[in-house]
Amino acid sequence: MKNAVEFVNVSLNFGGVKALDDISFEVKEGSLFSIIGPNGAGKTSVFNCVNGIYRPTSGEIKIYDQEIADLKPDKIANLGVSRTFQNIELFENMTTLDNILIGAHKHINYGPVTSMLRTKKVKNQEDEARDIAEDVIDFLEIEEHRFSYILSLPYGIQKRIELGRALAMKPKVLLLDEPAAGMNNEETEDIARFILDIHEELGVTIILVDHDMNMVMDIATDVIVMDFGKKLFSGSPSDAAKDQSVIEAYLGVSD
Amino acid sequence: MSKRPDLFTSYQKEISIFPNNTQKFWFVTLLLSSIYICFIASDYWIILITNALLVSIAAWGLNIVSGLAGQINLAHGVFVGIGTYTSAVLGGVATRSVIGFEMDLLIWLPLSGIVAALIGVLISPIAVRLKGLNLGLVTLAFVFIGSHFFSNLTFITGGSGLGRKSAKLNILGIDFNSGYEIGNFLIQKNQILYLISLLVTVLLGLGVKNLVRSKTGRAFAAIRDRDIAAEALGINLFKYKATALAISCFYGGVAGALLTTTFGGVEPGTFNLLYSILFIAIVIIGGAGTVLGPLFGAFFYVLFPAIIQYVVLSSNLSEQDLLITPQQIERIIFGLFIILFLIFEPRGLWGIWFRLRNYFKAWPFSY
Numbered sequence: 001m002k003n004a005v006e007f008v009n010v011s012l013n014f015g016g017v018k019a020l021d022d023i024s025f026e027v028k029e030g031s032l033f034s035i036i037g038p039n040g041a042g043k044t045s046v047f048n049c050v051n052g053i054y055r056p057t058s059g060e061i062k063i064y065d066q067e068i069a070d071l072k073p074d075k076i077a078n079l080g081v082s083r084t085f086q087n088i089e090l091f092e093n094m095t096t097l098d099n100i101l102i103g104a105h106k107h108i109n110y111g112p113v114t115s116m117l118r119t120k121k122v123k124n125q126e127d128e129a130r131d132i133a134e135d136v137i138d139f140l141e142i143e144e145h146r147f148s149y150i151l152s153l154p155y156g157i158q159k160r161i162e163l164g165r166a167l168a169m170k171p172k173v174l175l176l177d178e179p180a181a182g183m184n185n186e187e188t189e190d191i192a193r194f195i196l197d198i199h200e201e202l203g204v205t206i207i208l209v210d211h212d213m214n215m216v217m218d219i220a221t222d223v224i225v226m227d228f229g230k231k232l233f234s235g236s237p238s239d240a241a242k243d244q245s246v247i248e249a250y251l252g253v254s255d
Numbered sequence: 256m257s258k259r260p261d262l263f264t265s266y267q268k269e270i271s272i273f274p275n276n277t278q279k280f281w282f283v284t285l286l287l288s289s290i291y292i293c294f295i296a297s298d299y300w301i302i303l304i305t306n307a308l309l310v311s312i313a314a315w316g317l318n319i320v321s322g323l324a325g326q327i328n329l330a331h332g333v334f335v336g337i338g339t340y341t342s343a344v345l346g347g348v349a350t351r352s353v354i355g356f357e358m359d360l361l362i363w364l365p366l367s368g369i370v371a372a373l374i375g376v377l378i379s380p381i382a383v384r385l386k387g388l389n390l391g392l393v394t395l396a397f398v399f400i401g402s403h404f405f406s407n408l409t410f411i412t413g414g415s416g417l418g419r420k421s422a423k424l425n426i427l428g429i430d431f432n433s434g435y436e437i438g439n440f441l442i443q444k445n446q447i448l449y450l451i452s453l454l455v456t457v458l459l460g461l462g463v464k465n466l467v468r469s470k471t472g473r474a475f476a477a478i479r480d481r482d483i484a485a486e487a488l489g490i491n492l493f494k495y496k497a498t499a500l501a502i503s504c505f506y507g508g509v510a511g512a513l514l515t516t517t518f519g520g521v522e523p524g525t526f527n528l529l530y531s532i533l534f535i536a537i538v539i540i541g542g543a544g545t546v547l548g549p550l551f552g553a554f555f556y557v558l559f560p561a562i563i564q565y566v567v568l569s570s571n572l573s574e575q576d577l578l579i580t581p582q583q584i585e586r587i588i589f590g591l592f593i594i595l596f597l598i599f600e601p602r603g604l605w606g607i608w609f610r611l612r613n614y615f616k617a618w619p620f621s622y
């Protein structure tokens with residue numbers, strides 16, 4: 001099976017801090033791959049490297065076998081990588097619909113001058129983009145918030161909309177940074193259900209970072225455990241729960 | 256039971272300019288009366304309104320790069336200047352000191368915008384890599400570089416203190432410079448310029464409206480609000496920032512060309528820092544990032560002094576009685592407005608209009 005994402009001996013330093021310390025792993029196409037680890041372990045740094053916000057100090061990152069060292073984030077997005085952020089990064093002064101339409105940006109291909117002339121092509125493509133957005137809105141059950149401004153919506157819904165914006169890109173690989181953070185049990189279950197649906201129905205490869213061990217154990221197909229920028233463990237979720245070094249480093253700390 | 260007017264049937268209808276007939280009616284009424292005005296108003300008012308329309312176009316330009324795409328530009332006036340001189344060279348008359356090619360308006364008007372846009376594209380590699388204060392400083396440098404060129408390229412600009420004449424008004428080979436007779440009805444040059452400005456304002460205004468409800472406009476707003484997220488969604492920051500600057504310069508250039516033609520001539524000192532800042536003030540007062548805001552801001556800026564002057568003159572007070580001149584009153588009030596809007600109504604005059612409109616929409620059931 002193909003590798004969707006591959007890290008080969010990746011290190012990332014910030015001054016003296018080793019955010020990532022010689023990390024290697026492979027995310028198989030079609031897996032629901034989870035990265036867990038205590039605060040400051042380097043999980044978000046992995047995401048920032050995958051989508052080109054950070055450049056690794058050394059090592060190689062490949063997306064579908066393509067080295068991404070000199071690609072900017074927008075080019076990496078065009079390879080089919082989409083993400084959500086740990087701290088919601090929605091466009092707060094816009095509506096839900098506009099946020100999701102921006103997610104569909106790369107499916108629209110008319111240029112700026114055509115934009116201003118609003119030709120038939122623009123209208124047709126805007127209709128298509130709107131269809132994509134409406135599918136996402138349906139899928140995530142956020143119809144009632146379609147025209148609401150983000151600022152006026154509760155946190156849990158905002159998280160869901162950010163997931164929707166990432167989905168509107170129709171990604172091949174979806175990076176989810178703590179999608180259930182700050183949510184109650186019911187909301188966490190909703191999100192877990194959406195993630196499973198995205199994985200199974202839409203066939204998207206997912207990399208999931210979360211602190212909620214129960215959720216990760218329930219839905220992930222593969223897990224790596226990180227601490228202080230190092231990879232401690234990689235394998236199946238059930239093995240991770242039994243692994244001594246994982247229990248010490250992670251489970252011991254979190255509770 | 257009456258139909259619900261707000262119930263839309265298609266996506267396109269939802270984002271159309273005139274979602275209902277009332278709005279269409281008001282637009283057509285306003286347009287027709289705008290045309291009518293130029294046949295009844297005095298020259299003074301015709302020139303004033305022409306000026307306001309053209310300042311709106313320039314302000315729309317600045318609003319695209321700063322209000323929509325969030326990139327500060329202290330040098331917008333320089334691009335207005337570039338449009339001005341493109342038109343004056345292409346459409347003006349050669350003299351012993353300046354060049355001129357007496358071309359048709361249909362050539363010099365679009366080219367004024369295009370040349371300004373090209374120069375915008377030329378400097379964009381520097382501008383797109385910067386943001387915030389650094390971008391502000393670099394654009395400030397453009398003002399000084401621009402001023403330097405304007406005062407030294409005397410074969411184009413006529414040089415400081417002297418200046419040059421504007422483009423001639425020839426359209427499709429017809430000479431409109433001393434008016435035009437249709438039957439025994441004489442239409443003046445001012446009236447023609449007014450009508451051209453009105454047409455260009457409507458077209459470029461539509462352009463702005465179309466822009467904001469397109470992929471491009473959404474990408475601008477995304478970059479303005481969160482550039483990192485925008486980039487992660489596949490938006491090429493450099494490309495869209497350069498695009499915003501180019502469109503902005505195009506508007507500035509077109510406005511500059513027609514403004515100078517309305518005034519008949521121009522002196523290079525016009526395009527100083529204050530001139531650029533003026534457009535920033537107009538956008539803020541009108542409502543940054545909104546479609547109609549710059550239009551409101553421009554009309555306010557142009558008509559407000561005229562109204563103050565009118566009030567002062569008709570009050571029979573002399574300047575000695577007032578201690579300050581009408582110009583000073585006007586500056587003070589204008590400055591005060593900028594501060595008040597920044598603090599109390601960031602959406603400017605448009606924000607006030609928006610609330611009034613919603614109030615009257617619901618009238619008599621105000622809730």
Ligand SMILES: Nc1ncnc2c1ncn2[C@@H]1O[C@H](COP(=O)(O)OP(=O)(O)OP(=O)(O)O)[C@@H](O)[C@H]1O
Pocket residue numbers: 014017018019037038039040041042043044045046086
């Ligand atoms: N831009 C940056 N500049 C300096 N240090 C950074 C930067 N980004 C991350 N770090 C450091 O790198 C380390 C890993 O951070 P990272 O955000 O990847 O951890 P994390 O596993 O996502 O933690 P959390 O669970 O708290 O989100 C931390 O020590 C952090 O302080």
Ligand SMILES: [Mg+2]
Pocket residue numbers: 043044045086177
């Ligand atoms: Mg993190």
